[in-house]
Amino acid sequence: xxxxxxxxxxxxxxxxxxxxxxxxxxxxxxxxxxxxxxxxxxxxxxxxxxxxxxxxxxxxxxxxxxxxxxxxxxxxxxxxxxxxxxxxxxxxxxxxxxxxxxxxxxxxxxxxxxxxxxxxxxxxxxxxxxxxxxxxxxx
Numbered sequence: 308x309x310x311x312x313x314x315x316x317x318x319x320x321x322x323x324x325x326x327x328x329x330x331x332x333x334x335x336x337x338x339x340x341x342x343x344x345x346x347x348x349x350x351x352x353x354x355x356x357x358x359x360x361x362x363x364x365x366x367x368x369x370x371x372x373x374x375x376x377x378x379x380x381x382x383x384x385x386x387x388x389x390x391x392x393x394x395x396x397x398x399x400x401x402x403x404x405x406x407x408x409x410x411x412x413x414x415x416x417x418x419x420x421x422x423x424x425x426x427x428x429x430x431x432x433x434x435x436x437x438x439x440x441x442x443x444x445x446x
Contacts, residue, residue, distance in 0.1 A: 310437045311364055317428035318360040318374065322353045324421035328414055335410045352382075363432065366444025371432050379429040386422055 329349050332338050338345060356378060362370035394400065407415075431437060 314431035321424035
């Protein structure tokens with residue numbers, strides 16, 4: 308149960324980091340024309356993630372898999388694809404670092420925390436003690 312509780316906390320940290328990133332982008336004026344739609348979609352994802360994480364914490368195996376595939380795989384890809392494409396377009400990482408402002412640094416730190424929390428949660432959800440907890444709750 309401890310590993311499941313820890314995974315739950317990691318999901319809450321990931322959601323908090325995602326919310327912080329969204330707030331940063333909106334308040335900095337970098338959200339663009341689709342800001343309302345983007346914020347609405349993110350809010351729906353955040354709420355769904357917390358609700359599913361609550362079910363995972365209660366021992367629902369389906370919730371563990373929804374989190375692992377939906378946020379662990381697809382969500383992580385959505386977090387890292389833009390920076391990878393940006394680098395693939397020939398942009399310079401050293402130039403990007405030189406041009407950083409406070410919002411960029413805050414966003415980058417939050418994104419690292421976000422990704423680390425998601426990956427940690429995914430590992431914790433599938434440790435042997437977590438598997439035993441899920442199996443016990445399924446009976």
